[in-house]
Each structure stands twice: as structure tokens, then as C-alpha cells.
Amino acid sequence: MKKKVTQFNYLTQTERIRLARKSYSILKRNHSIIREHSCAKVMNSLFLVSPKVFRINPSSIFIANNLKINHEEKVLDLGTGIGFLAILAAKKASKVIATDINPHAIVIAKKNAELHHVSSKIEFRLGDLFEPLDNGEIFDVIIWTPPWLEMEPKSILEKAWASANISLMIERFFQGVNFHLKKEGRIEMIFSNLGPLKILLNHIRLNNFKILTVSKMRTRIEKEEIVFFRLSKESGK
Numbered sequence: 001m002k003k004k005v006t007q008f009n010y011l012t013q014t015e016r017i018r019l020a021r022k023s024y025s026i027l028k029r030n031h032s033i034i035r036e037h038s039c040a041k042v043m044n045s046l047f048l049v050s051p052k053v054f055r056i057n058p059s060s061i062f063i064a065n066n067l068k069i070n071h072e073e074k075v076l077d078l079g080t081g082i083g084f085l086a087i088l089a090a091k092k093a094s095k096v097i098a099t100d101i102n103p104h105a106i107v108i109a110k111k112n113a114e115l116h117h118v119s120s121k122i123e124f125r126l127g128d129l130f131e132p133l134d135n136g137e138i139f140d141v142i143i144w145t146p147p148w149l150e151m152e153p154k155s156i157l158e159k160a161w162a163s164a165n166i167s168l169m170i171e172r173f174f175q176g177v178n179f180h181l182k183k184e185g186r187i188e189m190i191f192s193n194l195g196p197l198k199i200l201l202n203h204i205r206l207n208n209f210k211i212l213t214v215s216k217m218r219t220r221i222e223k224e225e226i227v228f229f230r231l232s233k234e235s236g237k
């Protein structure tokens, strides 16, 4: 039987730079209108939001709709923001560790976990990627919603969507995965063709992960495609 090949909508470097600038401006504007101590209704539930923390956007809903968490799994949510995916995962998981580099995110995510009565299941930790974890901590699932615009972030908030070196971040992510994901575990993540998608796919291959599921979403930005990946080293997951 012929193997199914997934087609990705790769952009040229010039297109990526132009559309990344556009995406950056939209994200910046969307966050400038958020009031301190306000709420947002997402998937019929209320969440506290803050102008200093990434607000849930269509890409968050997209990964939420694709996310697969089985009963009693141990989950790591890397870059939790206001805690949306960690809270969703906690409804099934036995335990969730949620990390973020933004201290304001940790504060608001803890409050949202209380609001959703899942505080006893989630532990929030401040830090860069896997840094807040102990050596022996391993997970069934790692959720990752990384920044993908290759630009210098001008504030802690902007680290949610921009990084000066996305390729290095992807490399560091897979180094951490190899320490903290169970042999038969899964990665549930999203990425965009406005970021270095080819480099991500290269790391997936080099680290012997198989793409179990791919799902794509178009955005308001012409030619942008956000991709959901379910990855595992085991084919039967």
C-alpha cells in the first residue's frame, strides 16, 4: 500500500517575515485591549485573563479540540499561559504539572485552577521549558504551545509568541522530551508555517518520533496554517 504523505504549506523566507510582522501586530493589539481583573468565556467556561498573559486565541481552542488525554495519565503542560489546557487536561489526568516563563501567567493560572476546582490536581511552576522539573519526573503526555514568530520579544508577554531563536528552542524542547517523556508517551503540540516548520519536522524525524495525527487550521492571516501534531515513538498510541 502507498504511504500517505502529509502536505504542508511551506512559505518562502520573505513571506514568513512579512506575515510574521502582521501576526505580531495583531497579537500585540489584541492584548492591549484586555483589562486587568477581567474574564473571558471560552468553550462555555469563564477564565480570568490579564493584559500581561497570553490570552486564549483560536489556536488554543484548536489544540483543545484535538487534545487527547486518557484517564490517570500524568501530563506536562509547557507554556500554560492562563492555565487553559492544564485545566482541561486535569479533568482526566491523575496529575498535571504546568510551567511558564512568565510569572504573571503562573499567578493567574493558579487562580483559574481554583475557579475550576482542579487545584489539587495541578502544580504550577515558574521557569524556562523543562528547567522547573526534577531529573526523575516523567510524563505520559507533554503538551506544547510554543511561540513561533522569529523576532526579539520586547516584554515577558511577547515571549508568548516571539523568540529570537525558535530553532534553538525546538532543539532544547526535544532534548528535554528525551529526559521527561515516557518511552511510549505522546507529544500533543501546535506549530505554524509562520515559524520554521521544516526545522520542527526535521527534529521530529531525528528524534525518532512518528506523526500519529496531523490536523490543520487556517487563520485570519492569509497563507497561515496552524498544524496540530500528535507524536509518539510508538505507532499504536
Ligand SMILES: C[S@@+](CC[C@H](N)C(=O)[O-])C[C@H]1O[C@@H](n2cnc3c(N)ncnc32)[C@H](O)[C@@H]1O
Binding pocket: 054, 055, 056, 057, 059, 060, 078, 079, 080, 081, 082, 083, 084, 085, 099, 100, 101, 102, 105, 127, 128, 129, 145, 146, 147, 156, 159, 160, 161
Ligand atoms: C502561545 S502561548 C500559549 C498559552 C496557552 N498554552 C494557550 O494555549 O492558550 C505560549 C506560552 O508559553 C510561554 N513560554 C514561552 N517561552 C517559554 C519558555 N521558554 N519556557 C516556558 N514557557 C514559555 C509563554 O509565556 C506563553 O504563556
